């Protein structure tokens with residue numbers, strides 16, 4: 001927060017422009033979550049925490065502000081977790097901005113620890129594949145999938161990253177490549193459909209983020225993740241999911257209960273504001289898909305690297 005306003009990067013403009021935008025109202029923050037000015041599960045959670053702080057400062061009804069924020073994107077559990085955490089803190093009389101900044105700081109600390117826990121998975125000379133953007137932009141700092149990559153790189157290890165472009169919004173090509181380029185990490189962008197081709201040539205490790213993880217380890221992440229997980233199993237490539245505990249929805253028994261956001265067909269049929277599909281052809285646009293836990297070698301969390309069957313052990317460590 002600066003001068004009573006929430007300041008965020010407009011992620012829709014990267015890599016062309018780095019532009020900050022200011023918000024003074026919870027309604028504006030809700031809009032920014034919906035239109036993906038801010039995106040990535042933990043970053044949406046942190047933005048929503050500040051949205052709740054703005055609602056409290058402006059004397060607005062907290063229950064309806066919470067409802068408004070939660071209604072913007074249904075899949076990312078961090079959004080729900082952050083809003084409920086803020087409701088609890090505010091009901092205890094916590095200073096709103098301090099409560100929100102403590103929440104954002106806790107996310108940064110968790111992501112740093114994910115990096116420290118996971119970096120050993122990346123060997124010298126490794127070829128790593130990731131999907132979408134699970135970097136600092138998606139999490140306030142460090143990232144989830146990009147945190148082990150960042151920490152391994154900063155410790156002097158040298159390796160290569162395949163970045164799948166992530167149709168339709170291109171978070172891989174625009175945001176992950178931007179972060180890796182800024183860090184000096186060698187990488188190439190590949191089209192989503194080329195993942196199997198490169199895995200067969202030799203990928204040592206796939207690391208992705210998650211938007212919601214059920215108690216049995218089934219998880220939702222950006223659409224295309226499920227295909228990568230199946231390919232990885234078929235080709236014997238270890239497949240890891242990096243996420244803070246704020247992404248685990250322990251109340252959900254399995255992935256069947258995860259609501260998958262539908263973002264409408266224009267994201268698919270239009271590119272750079274111009275229709276590229278034939279008039280009269282429709283498109284389907286699920287923003288996420290669900291990957292069963294049997295494809296996951298391990299969850300890289302701030303509490304350690306866990307196989308899906310051990311998720312229950314971390315239930316108590318959330319905040």
Ligand code: MRU
Pocket residue numbers: 039040041042076131132133134135138139143144145171208209210211221222223287
């Ligand atoms: O639609 P997005 O860009 O918000 O989707 C983001 C993802 O799917 C990320 O992989 C996920 O949120 C993990 S971010 C650390």
